[in-house]
Amino acid sequence: MPQKLEIRYATRSENGLVRESNQDAAYADSHLLAVADGYGPSGASASAAAIEALKGIESLPAGDLLNVLDEAVDQAGRAVTGVGGADESGTTLTAMLWTGSRLGLVHIGDSRAYLRTASGDIFQVTTDHTLVQSMVDDGRLTPEEAIVHPQRALLLRALWGNGEDRPDVRLHDAEAGDRYLLCSDGLSAVVPPEDLRRVILTVGEPEDAVRELVDLAIAQGGPDNVSCVVADVSAAG
Numbered sequence: 001m002p003q004k005l006e007i008r009y010a011t012r013s014e015n016g017l018v019r020e021s022n023q024d025a026a027y028a029d030s031h032l033l034a035v036a037d038g039y040g041p042s043g044a045s046a047s048a049a050a051i052e053a054l055k056g057i058e059s060l061p062a063g064d065l066l067n068v069l070d071e072a073v074d075q076a077g078r079a080v081t082g083v084g085g086a087d088e089s090g091t092t093l094t095a096m097l098w099t100g101s102r103l104g105l106v107h108i109g110d111s112r113a114y115l116r117t118a119s120g121d122i123f124q125v126t127t128d129h130t131l132v133q134s135m136v137d138d139g140r141l142t143p144e145e146a147i148v149h150p151q152r153a154l155l156l157r158a159l160w161g162n163g164e165d166r167p168d169v170r171l172h173d174a175e176a177g178d179r180y181l182l183c184s185d186g187l188s189a190v191v192p193p194e195d196l197r198r199v200i201l202t203v204g205e206p207e208d209a210v211r212e213l214v215d216l217a218i219a220q221g222g223p224d225n226v227s228c229v230v231a232d233v234s235a236a237g
Contacts, residue, residue, distance in 0.1 A: 003115075004100055005174055009033060009231040010206035012214045016186060017222030024184050024227035026089075027051045033096045033229045037184040040089030041159075047091040049079035050159055054095055054106070056209035069097065069104045069169045072190070076167075078205050080159040090160025093167060094126055094182050100161045100236070103174050108167035109158045116200045118177025153185070178233040183213070186224035191216045206230040 007029040013022065023043035032054055038047035045048040051121045053075040057068065057129055072095075082094065094210065110128040117123075131154040132146040146152060157165040181200055188196070195216055205208025209230040217226040 003176065004236040005176060005233050006030075006100070006236040007098060007231045007233055008206055009034075010210045011227075011229045011231060012120040012210040013227035014214050014218065014222075014225070016224050016226050017218060018224050023047055024186065024224045024225040025051050026182075026184075026227040026229055027055065028092050028229045029055075031098045032057075033076050033098070033180065033182055033231050034093070035095075035182040035184055035227050035229055037092045037109065037111050037186070037225070038089065039155075041087045042083050042089035042092075045093065045094075046159070047079045049083045050076045050091050050093045051095070053079040054097065057097065064104060065097075065099060065104045065171060066169065068165070069106055072097065073106055073167050073169060077159055079219040081161050081229060088161055090158045092155070092184070093159055094181070096172075096180065096231075099176075101174065103172045103180075105170050105172055107169075108165060109155055111182065111184050114181040114183075114196075114200065116179040116181075118175055120201065121174070122197055122200055126177075128167070130155055153160045153187070167206060176232045176233055176235045180231045181209075181228060181232075182231075183228040184224070186222075186226035187213055187217050187228050190220045190223060190226070200230075206232055 011026045011028045013026040023038035025047035034051045036047035092111040094111040095106045097104040107126045113126045132152045135141040
């Protein structure tokens with residue numbers, strides 16, 4: 001029988017120092033972790049609508065989680081189309097739905113999810129749906145070249161009015177001692193990887209971790225909205 005697990009979590013979202021408004025949305029509760037990064041005239045409404053659609057899913061039967069995730073994707077897509085279809089606004093979405101022993105991952109765009117395992121290894125568990133990532137995958141760019149490429153923010157997939165782009169959906173087994181970071185590119189594209197790694201590894205409480213991560217992005221000039229969720233997995237009870 002799988003070990004019963006629980007999560008402790010914190011979230012923070014800020015405008016940054018350049019943008020006049022915040023088109024990001026971030027959310028965490030006992031069954032949902034989510035970050036969305038909106039774009040276009042209705043970007044703030046699009047990101048909020050995507051997460052709001054997932055918040056409506058109250059029960060997550062472990063044996064049917066993939067079907068639940070597919071329905072969640074459809075709901076989020078319809079919600080974004082409803083608020084942003086006319087002006088081609090849209091949003092990224094990186095979300096984890098929690099069953100108590102497994103996580104269902106929904107991901108589209110260039111927001112990211114990272115995992116720090118109980119043994120201290122750190123992995124990016126999502127793939128950016130961007131032009132530069134596709135060029136890296138094809139061998140046309142190195143990862144170092146992608147970081148400074150002028151089109152590094154160009155999305156190939158997102159939730160928007162056409163309704164055709166589908167998120168990646170998969171299951172992940174969680175373990176006690178795991179830590180998850182979900183973030184918009186206002187964090188991952190701004191904070192140096194070594195600083196990101198240091199905070200994930202060494203800052204103990206989720207509330208302290210999200211505070212330090214956002215502060216680091218702002219210290220780098222805060223060129224974009226910045227949002228993150230940190231969640232720690234532990235044995236229940």
